[in-house]
Amino acid sequence: MEGLFIKDLHVSVEGKEIIKGLNLSLEMGKIHAIMGPNGSGKTTLGFVIIGHPKYKAIKGEIIFKGKNILELPPDERAALGLFLGFQYPYEIKGITFQHFIWRSILALKDKKRNGERFPKNFIEFKKELRKKAEILGVDEKFIERDLNVGFSGGEKKRAEILQMLLLKPEFVILDEIDSGLDIDSVKIVAKTIESMRSPDFGVLLITHYQRILNYVKPDKVYVMYKGEIVKEGGFELAEEVEKTGYKIFENSL
Amino acid sequence: MITITSIKNKSYLKEREEIFEKLSELPLPSERYTDLKKIPFEMYLQIKENVVVKDEILPEEGVIFFPEFFEDKKAYEIIKRILKEKNNRILGAHFVFPTGGFYLNLDNRKTSYKLNLSYSFPSKYFFQTYVFKLTSSFLDLKINIEKEGDYFSHNLFIFVIDKNSKVKIEKFVKSNISYLFNTFFVFLGRDSELEFYSAYFKNPYLKNDKYIFIEGEGSKADLKDIFLTNDNIFLSLRNDLIFRKSFTYGEEYSKGILLDKSTVCFYGLARVDENLKKINAFVEGDALLLSNKASFFPVPSLEILSNDLRCTHAVNSAPLPEEKIFYMSSRGLKREDAIRMYIESYLLSNISNASQELKKKIKNYLNSIEIK
Numbered sequence: 001m002e003g004l005f006i007k008d009l010h011v012s013v014e015g016k017e018i019i020k021g022l023n024l025s026l027e028m029g030k031i032h033a034i035m036g037p038n039g040s041g042k043t044t045l046g047f048v049i050i051g052h053p054k055y056k057a058i059k060g061e062i063i064f065k066g067k068n069i070l071e072l073p074p075d076e077r078a079a080l081g082l083f084l085g086f087q088y089p090y091e092i093k094g095i096t097f098q099h100f101i102w103r104s105i106l107a108l109k110d111k112k113r114n115g116e117r118f119p120k121n122f123i124e125f126k127k128e129l130r131k132k133a134e135i136l137g138v139d140e141k142f143i144e145r146d147l148n149v150g151f152s153g154g155e156k157k158r159a160e161i162l163q164m165l166l167l168k169p170e171f172v173i174l175d176e177i178d179s180g181l182d183i184d185s186v187k188i189v190a191k192t193i194e195s196m197r198s199p200d201f202g203v204l205l206i207t208h209y210q211r212i213l214n215y216v217k218p219d220k221v222y223v224m225y226k227g228e229i230v231k232e233g234g235f236e237l238a239e240e241v242e243k244t245g246y247k248i249f250e251n252s253l
Numbered sequence: 254m255i256t257i258t259s260i261k262n263k264s265y266l267k268e269r270e271e272i273f274e275k276l277s278e279l280p281l282p283s284e285r286y287t288d289l290k291k292i293p294f295e296m297y298l299q300i301k302e303n304v305v306v307k308d309e310i311l312p313e314e315g316v317i318f319f320p321e322f323f324e325d326k327k328a329y330e331i332i333k334r335i336l337k338e339k340n341n342r343i344l345g346a347h348f349v350f351p352t353g354g355f356y357l358n359l360d361n362r363k364t365s366y367k368l369n370l371s372y373s374f375p376s377k378y379f380f381q382t383y384v385f386k387l388t389s390s391f392l393d394l395k396i397n398i399e400k401e402g403d404y405f406s407h408n409l410f411i412f413v414i415d416k417n418s419k420v421k422i423e424k425f426v427k428s429n430i431s432y433l434f435n436t437f438f439v440f441l442g443r444d445s446e447l448e449f450y451s452a453y454f455k456n457p458y459l460k461n462d463k464y465i466f467i468e469g470e471g472s473k474a475d476l477k478d479i480f481l482t483n484d485n486i487f488l489s490l491r492n493d494l495i496f497r498k499s500f501t502y503g504e505e506y507s508k509g510i511l512l513d514k515s516t517v518c519f520y521g522l523a524r525v526d527e528n529l530k531k532i533n534a535f536v537e538g539d540a541l542l543l544s545n546k547a548s549f550f551p552v553p554s555l556e557i558l559s560n561d562l563r564c565t566h567a568v569n570s571a572p573l574p575e576e577k578i579f580y581m582s583s584r585g586l587k588r589e590d591a592i593r594m595y596i597e598s599y600l601l602s603n604i605s606n607a608s609q610e611l612k613k614k615i616k617n618y619l620n621s622i623e624i625k
Contacts, residue, residue, distance in 0.1 A: 050583050053575060074582040075591075083583075090580040094598025094605075103594065104584040111585070146602075167584060 002065075003027040003202055004049070004082075004171050009060035011041070011048045011227075018044045020227040022060070028171065029199040033213055034206050035238060036224035037246040042206045043087055045224070046175045050084040051077050064171065078104075079111035081170030085160040085177050087206075092147040097159060098129060100147050101166050108167065117168050125166075132165045137188055153180025161189050171202040178212035190215030210242040225249040360388040367393045382409045387418040387445075394422045395610075398456075401429035408435045415442040416469065423611045424451040426459065427618055435461045443469030450607040452600075453480040453488060453509075454618050462491040465503065473502040477607075479600040479615070480509035482517055482547075483622070491520040496532050504535040508603040510596055511540055511547035519549070523564055524556040532562035539569045541599060589624050596624075 004026040011019035018041045026032050036042050048055045049062060051074035061068040069077050092100070102125055105118050119125040129143055136158050148156050157180055164172055174193070178186050193203060193216050205218065213221075213235065221237040222229050223246070230249045231237060359366055370383070385392065414420050426433070433456050439447055453459060465474045474494060482488050494503035507519050523534035538551040553566040573592065581591035597619050601612055 052579055073588060074579060075585050075587050078583055078585040086580065090574075090577045092577055092581070092595065092598060094600075094602030095594060100581070100584070100594075103590075104581075104586060107585040107587065107590065163584065 001025075001027055003030075004204070005063040006049075007061050007063070009048070009062065010058045011044055012056050012058050013044065013054060017058070018055075018227050019048070022227070022229060024222070024229065026171070026202055026204055028202040029197070030219040031193070031197070031203040031205065031216060033218035033221045033238065034204065034224050035208065035210075035221060035241055037208070040224045040246075041227040042224055043175055044227075046084050046087075046173045046204075046206055049077075049173055050074055050082060075107065076111075078167075078169075079108060083164055083167060083169030083172045085157075085164060085172065085174040087175040087179065089148050089156045089160055091149045091151075093149050095147050096144055097147050098126070098143045101125075101129070101163060104163075104167060129162075129166060132162060135165075135188075136162055136192065137185075138162055154182060154185050157181055158185060158189065161192055165192070170200060171204075173204045173206065175206045176208065177205070178207065178209075186212055187215055210238045213238045223249055357384065358386045359390040359392060360386070365391040365393065368395070370394065370396045371398075381406070382411070384411045384413075385420070386413040386415070387420065388415040389417045391419045392421070394420065395608075396422065396424040398424075398426045398428045398430075398433070402431075404430045405432045406430055406434065408433075410435070410437045412437070412439040412447075413442075414440065414445040414447060417444050418442070419446040419448075421448040422450070423607055424449075425611060425614050426452065426456060427454040427614075428456050430456060431458065433459045435459075437461075437463040437465075439463070439465045439474070441465065441467050441469055441472040441474060444471040445469055446472065447474045447476075448606070449474070449476045450604045450611060451476075451478045452604070452611065452615055453478070453482075453490075455483075456486065456488075457484070458487050460489040460491075462493075464493045464495065466495050466497060467501045467503055468497045470498045470500045472498070474504070475502075476505040477604050478505075478507040478509070479603050480507070480517065481512070481596070481600065481619070481622075482509065482515035483512040484515065485513070486515040488516070489518045489520075491522075492536075493520075493522045493524065494534060494536070496523070496525040496529060496534065499530045499532065501529075501531075502533045504533075506535070506537045506539075506603060508537075508539045508600065509541075510543060510599065511549055512543050514544070514546045516548045517550070519551045519553075519568075521551075521553045521566065522556065523554070523566070525559050525562055525564065527558040529559040530561035532559065532564070534562070534564040536564075536566040537568065540571075541573060541596075542570060543573050592624050593619065 004024075006022055006024040006026075009019055009022040010017060022045070034042055034045070044055055048057055049069075051069075051072065057070045062070055064077075064082065065080055067080070069080065069082075072080075102122060105125065109118055119128050130140060133140060133143055138155075138158055142151075142155065142159070145151075148159060151159060157177055160174075160177065177189060181189060190212055196203075205212065205216065207213065218235060218238070221233055221235060223231040223237065223241060225246060385394075412420060420439075441447060447465065449463070451461070453461070463476060465476070467474055476492050478490055478492070480488055480490070490507055492505040492507065494505060496503060503523060505521055507521065509517060511517055517540060519538040521536040521538055523536050525532050525534065534555070536553045536555070538553055540549040540551070542549060549570045551568040551570065553568050555564050555566055557564055574595075578588060578591045578595060581594065582588050586594065597616060600615065600619075604611065
């Protein structure tokens with residue numbers, strides 16, 4: 001069985017333990033969803049998987065493609081095929097969206113990941129970029145603008161999905177990808193994620209609400225509460241959470 | 254395209270050679286001046302002790318070197334005013350023992366000029382003066398200083414930009430001269446424009462002063478500086494915008510990156526004279542400090558003596574934004590490459606309207622340095 005496997009993970013941020021002994025098996029070919037209230041450690045989990053320097057794993061391991069990735073820098077994790085869609089993507093003035101992605105693709109090609117799947121040159125890349133931007137309903141001018149600078153909340157999220165399509169990762173973590181999106185955009189994003197379903201592609205959706213899960217049907221749903229997984233189930237768990245809220249999980253710890 | 258190395262008055266050549274000889278007897282700049290911050294004044298005294306000069310430094314002394322310039326009454330009056338207002342001994346030295354320079358009067362109406370200026374180095378101490386006067390003309394000036402060596406250099410630039418003229422200056426300094434001083438005086442006449450992009454790298458001790466006198470209605474000045482300092486570099490940038498007429502615009506924005514133990518002082522001033530209206534002024538200095546041993550001393554100032562205007566000033570200094578570097582690395586870029594890309598974008602975003610030629614030079618330099 002292939003996937004992303006988290007074993008007895010403890011994570012601290014600035015001396016405070018946020019994740020306390022987390023175990024998760026996220027299989028490839030499936031869509032997983034983690035739900036939880038604010039401060040439950042969902043975003044921390046996304047950051048520690050991708051290698052944020054502030055988020056320190058003090059115990060445990062994260063296995064992907066047979067390797068414990070915790071010692072790897074973020075670029076090496078990206079080279080293995082991991083991708084995080086940020087909840088709050090950063091604005092970088094002076095680097096256009098297309099230039100940034102093209103440089104990232106060149107870096108990934110150097111690391112020999114998916115070499116044959118990436119465009120051979122900048123012209124091919126531009127063609128692919130235009131095509132995928134069109135699928136997401138992204139204006140062509142948008143790709144020539146500075147990365148995330150002056151983008152609305154919704155544009156930033158669509159830009160993250162566009163990056164995902166172009167960088168061709170194998171396992172993606174999408175953190176609150178639906179926040180800031182209007183209902184039509186949620187449907188487009190959800191359709192895009194669903195269209196990527198394949199045995200070689202895994203997804204972890206991090207969300208507060210059931211809304212996006214109405215359009216992306218998760219195979220597994222986990223509830224995270226105070227840094228631990230307190231319940232897991234199918235889509236019906238998301239519906240239950242929507243009705244009851246998270247307080248009922250207080251006694252599960 | 255015109256190319257000018259220097260305009261020399263033959264009668265002065267012999268005297269100049271004698272001065273060079275005396276200058277060459279002085280100790281090397283780097284041996285003599287260990288306390289960098291005392292250089293300007295001490296340097297002057299040192300030269301004065303070794304070279305016979307008169308007690309008073311007067312503009313007339315320059316006549317022997319720039320006869321054409323001092324026949325120009327308006328420019329001559331300006332020089333006198335500079336010396337009087339600034340009371341600056343280093344500037345005075347230009348008129349006692351200038352070692353190079355030229356006077357250029359561009360008065361062909363509606364004509365564009367392109368000029369590339371690279372310095373010659375006649376002695377280890379040198380004072381070069383360049384004077385430009387424009388009337389209804391456009392000058393595209395590129396200044397390159399990429400020399401290395403143990404020199405003491407002061408370069409004085411004077412621009413008289415008369416009505417309906419425009420000057421675009423791009424200055425690239427990537428030298429290793431012991432002490433480098435550049436002083437610019439720019440006088441903007443009615444409906445004239447100045448676009449001034451400067452890039453400073455590598456020089457161990459560099460002081461750059463720009464005094465922009467906005468003296469004609471409808472005139473505009475836009476100054477953009479970028480810098481990257483490393484090792485023990487000391488860089489001082491002074492940009493003074495002096496508004497003397499209504500309906501004018503002036504902006505200055507210095508932005509740079511400090512590494513290692515380098516020090517940068519930024520003095521940005523917008524001064525608005527009395528009884529003026531519809532002035533737009535903007536002063537900003539930003540720095541990224543990539544080392545906890547680097548120092549940035551920003552001093553933005555506004556001296557406002559009128560009411561009907563809009564003036565703003567700002568200063569920012571911050572460490573490297575690790576969150577952004579992480580974001581970039583998470584897409585596959587090595588940390589070093591992400592930092593390099595971030596630095597490049599941080600600097601180039603301040604000179605987005607500069608030529609591709611200047612941007613390419615900057616990129617080449619940034620690619621050549623080590624990012625720790």
